[in-house]
Amino acid sequence: MKIIVQKYGGTSVENIEKIKKVAKKVIAKKEEGFQMVVVVSAMGKTTDALIDLSKEISSNPSKRDLDMLLSTGEQVSISLLSMAFQEYGYESISLTGFQAGIKTKGPYNKNKISDIDINKIKDNLEKGKIVVVAGFQGINEEGDITTLGRGGSDTTAVALSAKLNSLCCIYTDVEGIYSVDPRIYKDAKKLASISYEEMMEMASLGAGVMETRAVEIGCKYKVPIYVASSSKDIGGTYIKERDKSMEEKVITGxxxxxxxxxxxVNNLVFNSDNIATLFEKVAKENINVDMISQTSPMDEKVNVSFTTSKDELNALNKVMKEIKDENNEIEVVIEENISKISVVGIGMMNQSGVTAQVFRILADNNIEFKQVTTSEISISYTVASSDREKAVQILAKELNL
Amino acid sequence: MKIIVQKYGGTSVENIEKIKKVAKKVIAKKEEGFQMVVVVSAMGKTTDALIDLSKEISSNPSKRDLDMLLSTGEQVSISLLSMAFQEYGYESISLTGFQAGIKTKGPYNKNKISDIDINKIKDNLEKGKIVVVAGFQGINEEGDITTLGRGGSDTTAVALSAKLNSLCCIYTDVEGIYSVDPRIYKDAKKLASISYEEMMEMASLGAGVMETRAVEIGCKYKVPIYVASSSKDIGGTYIKERDKSMEEKVITGxxxxxxxxxxxVNNLVFNSDNIATLFEKVAKENINVDMISQTSPMDEKVNVSFTTSKDELNALNKVMKEIKDENNEIEVVIEENISKISVVGIGMMNQSGVTAQVFRILADNNIEFKQVTTSEISISYTVASSDREKAVQILAKELNL
Structure with a gap:
């Protein structure tokens, strides 16, 4: 019998009424003859509320305890959803991350799935049960409850699909993958399909629909992923291996x-050891660095810039204090109102001129960018957040997205 | 180094401010040189709120899923309390029931602790950490998260104390054990000490301070238990082995x-098989039966009465429907407004006349009782709840409690 893994995010299970709707949606699919695994996130804003609660105790709470705290959110959803299945006359079993065999490693709050012991899930599917798995969480080698970071429920769903050889359906509050975030550009087009590579770029560059890591796992294990609305019954977007039709389009999104x-970081004495040390210190605090740029040396000194997530502000301040304490000539500037805009498309690999075209569009419209980075299939610019709106409207229009 | 196990109930950790107070209280004891294990319940009314949530899905939710749901309550408290210790500069580790090695068996929602693997707790105590354990929960042989029923956090604390050879301090919202519930009889006296046996009778007969099972474990393993107020710094009550001084007092509470x-159950055909079958059916639904009485047979039929907890109403209705379906002559009456009043005292073992004295007091004051049962150290009466207040006032006064 074929297995389907469905994942429902926090908005889709934010109250009892919605949980019941999810149950009915899953049951409809089961009635078509599939074995069903359902991965759920915490209800609505539960995770944020728990984080706020922890902040009342400490501005920088222990990460192990934070994982312990946050993982309760999904445990509540799985038990309620499982109750709903039983209320409708279907057998089900709710499983926390550790019960579902999800083993993780890495730093707390950002663990990665290292393996999944799929036996318990398979046994229960064989018994005809709907298996409800807590997303976002697992257990590490020390037996600690861990979480996978924001968007971790997607990762759980895709990793389970990889192990179960199944389709992975991500039901969410958007209707699929758009060329541009439709909240920002209202004329954005919904894509019928997108390649793993493009989606990874889109995700890592900020398209909020799916986490990069989840798509990465999908790509590695060739898991077909379907992203669609949890409330509306309309077509979504398939994330899959790239095909000819995709390559004809130069820019996807x-x-x-x-x-x-x-x-x-200004006035850093220019030698490679110095710069390596800087990023080692940043890495030690588990801060993910994104774009890096460096000025040419002048008087044997350089300025190094990098971008990172706003969430890292606490950790970042700590590292920067250390660095300044060691060398008081160094000056650190942290800019908070920065946005990044990225143009993504597999077609860019085989077609030159896209970079030049984008530079031209920005220049003609007096939009100043602070950093540029490029990959095989993307170009990213950081701009002042005040220029963001304008830049998106113009780029989307000019590139026909 | 000496170990102390402290247990704080839901009211003592109902908000962040109170959690911080608990942390300080534990730290003060640690500073005296003790290794500290802290058992906590869910914050305030969390457990009730979770039960209400489940009722929105099903009037009779799956018990396995209910355990899964309820156990999140303590998981939230342990993580927050552990964060508080670290915020105050003390190393700590939070452990769920399964992480703390608490193995259970029995029916969901009413599991019993079968064993505790104490190694993880001991290791962490040796490392100087304060160990924070989720009360009320454990894991069964199938790897399911289980709960120990209401008051289960006391059971966790006493069972841990038994394994760790430690004093067990139960901090609660009352100031100790009273001869009579002070909310009902304002002149009630606080006891400096009480024997395990008396406390078990008191607990099983409804004194809300501690669960019978917790005291039972304390008695079996000779764990000294101290019950005191979590907010006020005044003396509480020791529960310990009985000594001469206790026996001098005929009635303790x-x-x-x-x-x-x-x-x-009226019109039951009188034969022992019939009655055994009745109670087998009740037992199959895990309904705890308390007092049982039976009328003399008349026309080969008897009436059987028994008492049970209000929580069992759902399960009870189910069993009674079955019984009536099998024999439509049977009539079932369920009375809901019933109270039980029990007189407890070790001294009663060696002194006759207490029963007569109590009957006389009730008769002189026109208080009708429905059932009477006696044990070596207690006499219990069920009365209409409307008579409860009056009966308590008169008995407490006449017996000088």
Whole structure:
């Protein structure tokens, strides 16, 4: 019998009424003859509320305890959803991350799935039960409850699909993947399909629909992923291996990220050891660095800039204090109102001129960018957040997205 | 180094401010040189709120899922309390029931602790950490998260103390054990000490301070238990092995239980098999039966009455429907407004006349009782709840409690 993994995010299970709707949607699919695994996130804003609660105790709470705290959110949803199935006359079993065999490693709050022991899930599917799995969480080698970071429920769903050889359906509050975030550009087009590579770029560049890591796992294990609305019954977007039709299109989408910080370290004595040390210190605090740029040396000194997520502000301040304490000539500037705009498309690999075209559009419209980075299939610019709106409208229009 | 286990109930950790107070209280004891284990319940009314949530899905939710749901309550408290310790500069570790090695068996929602693997707790105590354990929960042989029923956090604390050879301090919203519930009889006296046996009788007869099972474990493993106020710094009550001084007192206390149902099954054909079958059916639904009485057979038929907790109403209705379906001559009456009043005292073992004295007091004051049961150290009466207040006032006064 074929297995389907469905994942429902926090908005889709934010209250009892919605949980019941999810149950009915899953049951409809089961009635078509599929074995069903359902991955759920915490109800609505539960995770944020729990984080707020922890902040009342400490501005920088223990990360192990934070994982312990946050993981309760999904445990509540799985038990309620499982109750709903039983209320409708279907057998089900709710499983926390550790019960579902999800083993993780890495730093707390940002663990990665290292393996899944799929036996318990398979046994229960064989018994005809709907299996309800807590997203976002697992257990590490020390037996600690861990979480996978924001968007971690997607990762759980895709990783389970990989192990179960199944389709992975991500039901969410958007209707699929758009060329541009429709909240920002209202004429954005919904894509019928997108390649893993493009989606990874889009995700890592800020398109809020799916976490990069989840798509990465999908790509690695060739898991077909379907992203669609949890409330409306209309077609969504398939994320799959790239095919010819996709390559004809030069640019697939525009991705916008507003939650970023730009850090500039001025007057750093120029030698590679110095710069390596800087980033080692940053890495030690588990801060993910995104774009890096460096000025040419002048008087044997350089300025190094990098971007990171706003969430890292606490950790970042700590590292920067250390660095300044060691060398008081160094000056650190942290800019908070920075946005990143990225143009993504597999077609860019085989077609030159896109970079030039984008530079031209920005220049003609007096939009100043602070940093540029490029990959095989994307170009990213950081701009002042005040220029974001304008830049998106113009780029989306000019590139026909 | 000496270990102390402290347990704080839901009221003591109902908000962040109170959690911080608990942390300080534990730290003060640690500073005296003790290794500290802290058992906590869910914050305030969390457990009730979770039960209400489940009722929105089903009037009779799956018990396995209910355990899954309820256990999140303590998981939230342990993580927050552990964060508080770290905020105050003390190393700590939060452990769920399964992480703390608490193995259970039995029916969901009413599991019993079968064993505790104490190694993880011991290791962490040796490392100087304060160990914070989720009360009320454990894990069964199938790897399901289980709960120990109401008051289960006391059981966790006493069972841990038994394994760790430690004093067990139960901090609660009352100041100790009273001869009579002070909310009902304002002149009640606080006891400096009480024997395990008396406390078990008091607890099982409805004195809300501690669960019978917790005291039972304390008695079995000779764990010294100290019950005191979590907010006020005044002396509490020791529960310990009985000594001479206790035996001098004939009656130690009065225990009142209002949450009971009385079920009467009329027109049951009198043979022992019939009656055994009745109670087998009741037992199959995990309904705890308390007092049982039976009329003399008349026309080969008898009436059987028994009392049970109000919580069992759902399960009870189910069993009674079955019984009536099998024999439509049978009539079932469920009375909901019943209270039980019990007189408890170790001294009663060696002194006759207490029963007569109590009957006389009730008769002189026109208080009708429905059932009477006696044990070596207690006498219990069920009365209409409307008579409860009057009966308690008169008995407490006449017996000088």
């Amino acid at each position: 525009l991705s916008i990220s507003s939650d970023i910080l730009m850090v500039t | 009065l225990s009142i239980s209002s949450d009971i149902l009385m079920v009467t």
